[in-house]
Amino acid sequence: xxxxxxxxxxxxxxxxxxxxxxxxxxxxxxxxxxxxxxxxxxxxxxxxxxxxxxxxxxxxxxxxxxxxxxxxxxxxxxxxxxxxxxxxxxxxxxxxxxxxxxxxxxxxxxxxxxxxxxxxxxxxxxxx
Numbered sequence: 001x002x003x004x005x006x007x008x009x010x011x012x013x014x015x016x017x018x019x020x021x022x023x024x025x026x027x028x029x030x031x032x033x034x035x036x037x038x039x040x041x042x043x044x045x046x047x048x049x050x051x052x053x054x055x056x057x058x059x060x061x062x063x064x065x066x067x068x069x070x071x072x073x074x075x076x077x078x079x080x081x082x083x084x085x086x087x088x089x090x091x092x093x094x095x096x097x098x099x100x101x102x103x104x105x106x107x108x109x110x111x112x113x114x115x116x117x118x119x120x121x122x123x124x125x126x127x128x
Contacts, residue, residue, distance in 0.1 A: 001084065004123050005044065005052035007072035009061035013043050016055050020045060035103040042104045054104070073112065075121035081109055084122055088113050093120065 010016035013032050020026060025048035032043045040058040047053065056072055064072065078084040081099050089095060096119070099109040109124040 001076040001078050004075045004077040005054045006074060007054045007056055007119075007121060008070055009064045009072040010055050010057050010070065011065055013041060013055045013057050017043065017045065020053065024048070030104065033103050037100045038102065038110075044104060071118070073119040073121045075110075075123050077123045077125050079125050081111055081122050081124040085111055085113065088115065088120070088122075092116065099124070 028046040093113040097112040
């Protein structure tokens with residue numbers, strides 16, 4: 001498991017890109033995309049130090065935003081998403097969303113789990 005990105009909830013992706021750009025040097029950004037499987041609008045930023053930040057807007061993050069929470073999840077890239085889900089569930093994580101293709105990642109599968117330290121997204125290293 002390797003950290004892939006940090007997920008950040010926001011109301012307006014373009015506005016948040018502006019906010020982040022005033023604090024950090026943004027080297028790359030993806031186009032803003034809508035993912036119907038996630039019912040979310042998304043974009044990925046890569047900062048000068050290599051850190052990736054995924055901006056997430058839409059229904060999945062509305063409750064968090066109403067509470068003033070911006071941090072959404074940590075995403076880890078894994079070779080075998082199914083076995084990693086099994087391993088985390090054995091460690092008391094709860095599966096929130098089973099693996100499904102993600103538009104932002106070219107159809108690679110993502111799954112979400114609730115761990116003791118917050119929401120964890122798993123990203124398949126390969127397109128299954």
